[in-house]
Amino acid sequence: MNKKQLSEHIGNIDDRLIQQAENIPNYAAQHRKKRVRQLLATAAVLVLMVSSFSVGAIAFAREIIIEVPAEQETLELEGVNLTLILPESWKGQYSIEKNGNNFIVYNPQIREATSDGVLFTIVSYEESMTEEQFIENGLDFTAYRYLLATSDKTYILHYASDVQYDPADKEQEKIYQKMMSEIEDIQIVVNNIFSPKDIVVAPEGMTEEVEHAAQVKEPEGETPGFAIYFDTERYYMVEKNEKFYIRPIGVAENSKLICEMEIEEIPDVLWEEAAQTIRNQMCEEQEAGKWDSISDISHDTHIKRLHFYASEGTDWDSTQEEHYFYQMDGQGTYHIVLRYFLEATEGNGTRFHAMLDTFTLVTTQDTSQSISK
């Protein structure tokens, strides 16, 4: 192929790509705005409410993620998906020792002199616990800081429980006390939380494992964002009129055979109210002849969400809609619609369900709520 041929091929790309690139914003300014927002919320970190919508996972497990300034002193915990961001003054003043799945952080100078010097230990518990469950299980035997829980593990920072320096050495005591007082400033980063992952889907009854990549809408202040995984070989995501759509690649946007997932944020409306209002509107449409049937609103038994279904009929090309409602901690609702024609139920419908299972709210929350001493 020569350059002219390649340029001609590029010339024939999807119209939507050309349209999207017509007016590009000042990305650098957008990035700066984001950074300013992050600076304003100095004590705030992104808290990802993972698993609360996933089958078999506990409700409201927490993972804490933040952006790491490049110049910051960081400590990656080997074999665990975590990085600690340490105070800059700790440079050269700490070491780490791995003990099983736990990590002991200590001051090497004090250890050399006293064989103590432990500042804290990151303990990995082999089950997923909320902070309340952690306390109920009697594990709060030392001062601790609840870090996060994933679907199968809980990470706790345990402070040293006894004197770890020589009380007669005033200089040693001063260094140790200073470092101890700075432990609360340590931030925890979950590495690559949204890295691509293989997801098992079974379109048309045929099981296949497909790599899915995440698209993340970042939270804005108090308003949660979301993350969702989808197969980027087959689908793309676009934003239009403040709604997000995931659609199959290669299908015209105005095709009569609709297949799409629509994600909409409904601010300041509780999920029950949102579901009822939307269902009522659709019932009016049903009276006008659009919908053949609309189900009642139900609570999912295993996931914290509401849903109802609507069908235009049983013809192969009749539109089917599944409406799902996720509550955003009293700040509004995420409304997701899976829309497809009947014959696509086993294909795109199944793939949309696999994506929906990965839908996760991403919210900001003050770390002080999860710190306990």
Next chain:
Amino acid sequence: MDDKIIIELYWKRKEEAIKETALKYGKLCTYVAKNILSSHEDSEECVNETYFAVWNAIPNERPNIFSAFISRITRNLALKKYEYLSAAKRNPGTITSLEELGDCISGTESIESEMEKRHIESTIDKFLWQQGYEKRNIFIRRYWYFDSIESICKSTGFTQSKVKSMLYEMRQKLRKKLESEGIEV
């Protein structure tokens, strides 16, 4: 005027369609043409040819995205004209942009069947959809619209080195993608 109304005017063979197109998309077409052809006269001629081509094409087609449809015609016409121009009359920016695309290919002209062309174009489409929107748009601005690096930097606020490294990375990835799809580059 809404695109659908303009298209309807073309279908009704009303000359007002051209006037409305020029009013709404004249600037865009001129921009695309000027990015490829440096001369003002050549660009103007190319834009006029675009209107004529749209006039002929539309009764057979109902474009979904009119802006993309019309600017694509301008791009094709400008590139054709570009081939006939002497080196002095070519826009040096276009030459550089095309040169950069050399990273993705061997440079040998290949004979491609219609099916192969469709496969290549759908591979490029897929590749672009898989990129983050910033990289994707910068790539399209550079190799579809033939924007200069300076102009991309001005719009995006990014530094030249950042834009250049993004484009370099995308070209390398595109080459790999084409190869992985069995396309002879």
